[in-house]
Amino acid sequence: MVVNGLARRTPLIAGNWKMNLDHLQAIAFVQKLAWNLKDAGHDFTAVEVAVFPPFTDLRSVQTLISADKLDLAFGAQDVSAQESGAFTGEISGAFLAKLECQYVIIGHSERRTLHNETDEQVSAKIAAALKHNLVPIICVGETAADLELHGPSAVPVAQLRAALANVSNAADIVVAYEPVWAIGSGQAATPEQAEQVAAQLRAVLQETLGQDVADKTRILYGGSVKSGNIAAYMREPNVDGALVGGASLDIAEFSSIVRFQKHVGR
Ligand code: PGA
Numbered sequence: 001m002v003v004n005g006l007a008r009r010t011p012l013i014a015g016n017w018k019m020n021l022d023h024l025q026a027i028a029f030v031q032k033l034a035w036n037l038k039d040a041g042h043d044f045t046a047v048e049v050a051v052f053p054p055f056t057d058l059r060s061v062q063t064l065i066s067a068d069k070l071d072l073a074f075g076a077q078d079v080s081a082q083e084s085g086a087f088t089g090e091i092s093g094a095f096l097a098k099l100e101c102q103y104v105i106i107g108h109s110e111r112r113t114l115h116n117e118t119d120e121q122v123s124a125k126i127a128a129a130l131k132h133n134l135v136p137i138i139c140v141g142e143t144a145a146d147l148e149l150h151g152p153s154a155v156p157v158a159q160l161r162a163a164l165a166n167v168s169n170a171a172d173i174v175v176a177y178e179p180v181w182a183i184g185s186g187q188a189a190t191p192e193q194a195e196q197v198a199a200q201l202r203a204v205l206q207e208t209l210g211q212d213v214a215d216k217t218r219i220l221y222g223g224s225v226k227s228g229n230i231a232a233y234m235r236e237p238n239v240d241g242a243l244v245g246g247a248s249l250d251i252a253e254f255s256s257i258v259r260f261q262k263h264v265g266r
Contacts, residue, residue, distance in 0.1 A: 009218050011234065012174065012241035013258045014050045014137065015248025016077060016105060016222075026057035027064055029251065034070040036255045044071035048241075049258050050103055051248070052077050055091055058099050066100065075103030078111060079134070081124035093132035104129045105243075107139045107163060109180045119162035126173075127166040137174045137220070137243065138163050140201070144181040152179070152193055153200045160204045169209040175201055175219045176243040182223025184246060191232040191239075194221040198238035227256035234260050 021029055030051060037049065050073035053061050061074050080090035096104060106129060107122035122138070129136040140159035142152060156177055167173065177197050182189050189197075198219045206214035221233045222243030233239045247253045 009216065009240045010046070010048055011260075012048045012050060012218050012220060013254075013260075014052060014103070014105075014176075014220065014241065014243045015254055016052045016108070016243055016245050017054065017248060018077070018110070018245060019054055020249055021053060021057065023057040023060040026053050027060050030061055030064055030070070030072065031068070033251050033254065034068070034072055036251055037258060040255060040259060042255075042259060047258060047261065048073060050074060052103070052105055058096070058101065062099050062101075073102045075101045075105065075134070075137070077105050077108065079104045079106065079125055079129055081121060081128050083128070093128045093134055096129075096134055097132035101134055103137055103174070104134045105139060105176075106136045107159070109139060109141055109178060109183060113180070119159060122159075122163050123165045126163055130167065130171055130173075135172050135174060137176050139176045139178050139222070139243070141178040141180050141183075141223070147179070147181065152189075153197050156197055157200055157204055160201055161208065164204070164208050167209065169213050171209070171213070173213075173217055175205070175217060176222050177201060177219060178222035178243060184224070186224050188224035188226075188229055189221070191229075191236050194233055194239055195236035198236065202238050225257060227253055227260075230257045230260040 052075050065072055076096050079093050079096060080087055084092055106125045111117045126136045140156040142155035146155040179189050201219055202214050205217050218240035219238055220241045220243045221239050225242040225244045226247050230242060244257055
């Protein structure tokens with residue numbers, strides 16, 4: 001669809017479960033979430049919904065979604081940069097593709113902080129994902145200290161530039177702006193800040209991958225997103241959805257975030 005000369009991007013609401021819900025809980029959760037959204041008359045073509053369970057749940061979630069033909073997308077929370085071999089504990093992009101994952105979250109701040117993931121590793125993981133036609137959700141964001149020293153955009157912009165080092169302009173990618181200080185803190189960024197950084201990230205996409213990619217790529221905001229604040233983010237022209245952590249584990253709350261269009265004319 002073209003609005004005001006711009007191709008409108010389909011919003012994506014992505015639920016990052018982190019290390020929560022085992023495979024049996026995942027089956028019950030996904031089933032209830034799908035019913036809940038269907039009962040509410042959710043139009044899945046207007047707002048895409050994706051869940052990101054732990055690796056051990058993926059096979060169960062895939063089986064359920066394909067057997068019941070649910071309109072939910074799913075993906076993994078990380079991927080190895082390696083293809084196969086002696087990498088104990090790692091999961092390859094080939095395995096995720098075989099499980100019909102559409103997406104994979106890469107460079108989440110918890111991976112960067114707790115597992116010392118570098119920009120180079122993030123970039124290599126993105127290449128591994130793209131090789132298997134998985135859409136990487138590339139996470140970038142500044143810490144509270146970065147914010148104080150450099151303002152909101154400098155670090156996310158530098159992280160995105162580094163992440164795109166191996167990406168071609170034909171690639172299907174998603175970018176998630178997640179200020180580290182806003183994750184799990186209840187202290188969300190203002191919609192104005194999310195928009196300001198998202199606009200700069202889109203400029204990086206345009207410079208590095210061209211106008212078409214900049215126009216079609218969805219940029220999500222993440223960090224303490226709730227049903228009460230989602231509408232304000234979605235009113236911003238450069239914010240195309242949300243990466244939701246804590247609130248994605250509550251079916252009613254997550255459904256309400258997905259149905260943000262009740263609150264905004266978008
Ligand atoms: P939060 O987490 O919604 O709990 O702040 C977001 C994320 O880590 O992706």
